Amino acid sequence: MAKEKKKPASKTARPADLAKRLLARFGPEDRVLVLIAADPDALASSLALKRLLWRRVANVTIANVNQISRPDNLAMTRLLNIPLVQLNKVDLSAFSKKVMVDSQPHHNTAFEGIKVDVVIDHHPVGEVANNCGFCDIRPRYGATSSIMTEYIRGAGIKPSSRLATALVYGIKTDTYSFGRSSQLEDVQAFQYLFPKANHSVLRKIEFSEMRLKDLALLHLALDRFVVRKHSMYVHLGEVSSPDNLVQIADFFLRVDSVDTCAVSGVHQERLVVILRNAGYRINAGRLAEEAFGEFGPAGGHKSMARAEIPLAAIKKICKDTAEESLSRFVMRRLAKAAGPQKNTSAKK
Numbered sequence: 001m002a003k004e005k006k007k008p009a010s011k012t013a014r015p016a017d018l019a020k021r022l023l024a025r026f027g028p029e030d031r032v033l034v035l036i037a038a039d040p041d042a043l044a045s046s047l048a049l050k051r052l053l054w055r056r057v058a059n060v061t062i063a064n065v066n067q068i069s070r071p072d073n074l075a076m077t078r079l080l081n082i083p084l085v086q087l088n089k090v091d092l093s094a095f096s097k098k099v100m101v102d103s104q105p106h107h108n109t110a111f112e113g114i115k116v117d118v119v120i121d122h123h124p125v126g127e128v129a130n131n132c133g134f135c136d137i138r139p140r141y142g143a144t145s146s147i148m149t150e151y152i153r154g155a156g157i158k159p160s161s162r163l164a165t166a167l168v169y170g171i172k173t174d175t176y177s178f179g180r181s182s183q184l185e186d187v188q189a190f191q192y193l194f195p196k197a198n199h200s201v202l203r204k205i206e207f208s209e210m211r212l213k214d215l216a217l218l219h220l221a222l223d224r225f226v227v228r229k230h231s232m233y234v235h236l237g238e239v240s241s242p243d244n245l246v247q248i249a250d251f252f253l254r255v256d257s258v259d260t261c262a263v264s265g266v267h268q269e270r271l272v273v274i275l276r277n278a279g280y281r282i283n284a285g286r287l288a289e290e291a292f293g294e295f296g297p298a299g300g301h302k303s304m305a306r307a308e309i310p311l312a313a314i315k316k317i318c319k320d321t322a323e324e325s326l327s328r329f330v331m332r333r334l335a336k337a338a339g340p341q342k343n344t345s346a347k348k
């Protein structure tokens with residue numbers, strides 16, 4: 001009986017056996033704490049674990065270490081009714097078992113010193129995780145949601161549409177809709193879950209890109225934008241977070257005739273420029289570097305780039321830091337940087 005304890009959760013074990021071994025670690029008296037760093041994959045995985053333990057333990061509490069701020073994550077927790085508590089408000093001694101999904105103890109300083117009994121994850125294996133009683137880490141997988149789907153199926157559970165929706169979104173998010181780091185197992189889990197998901201809820205979660213308070217800035221952007229051929233630009237003045245500039249840039253790319261866009265604003269004495277590009281001709285990273293590299297950190301890749309210029313660095317060029325001066329500065333630098341690219345290809 002004792003020999004079974006040390007055995008690591010094998011990657012080749014059958015899902016049914018694995019599920020059995022996982023569930024054998026819990027008893028009806030257990031008060032279980034599930035620790036997560038809340039993102040769609042972690043949220044879905046915690047919901048799956050809660051389902052696996054349903055009627056097998058006294059209770060399950062899901063605690064997130066981070067503050068959720070992304071609109072899609074907020075919509076997901078609200079619409080799928082995922083009960084969460086903040087980890088720093090939790091009395092750890094009130095729980096007899098601690099489980100970590102989609103994370104490992106070394107991922108977050110807030111996890112330090114917490115002895116976990118079970119870890120199920122898909123990130124590269126860290127040392128601490130190996131010391132826990134039941135450890136199933138499969139770095140090959142694109143999402144922990146895919147692993148959890150195997151547990152659900154292995155345990156003979158038919159997932160509710162709420163759980164299926166969560167897991168589908170978890171897999172989609174972590175694999176960038178199978179654009180990268182996905183495996184056959186992720187596809188198989190997705191295929192199984194897809195018909196069971198609620199697609200209008202799923203679409204609503206995916207479309208949740210803004211908070212209500214962000215609409216004021218969108219209003220300003222729609223009021224001010226300029227279009228030149230297939231490019232769009234707007235300067236938004238002082239913003240509370242550069243993330244707001246990203247939202248507007250992503251929104252502009254929804255316009256069919258717009259391939260490239262730039263959105264700028266001021267945050268903490270820095271002029272932040274966000275570039276987005278979906279066309280073939282332009283390389284956003286190179287454009288950012290050429291236009292703004294001499295003033296501050298600037299770069300990125302073909303489709304996304306950003307520059308952060310200390311306002312002090314452009315003092316000599318801009319006569320002041322009024323919105324109009326900054327807007328003109330960004331437009332001029334971008335036009336100049338984009339110019340020679342066209343010429344070199346035409347010279348040939």
Ligand SMILES: [Mn+2]
Pocket residue numbers: 041042102122142143144174
């Ligand atoms: Mn994940």
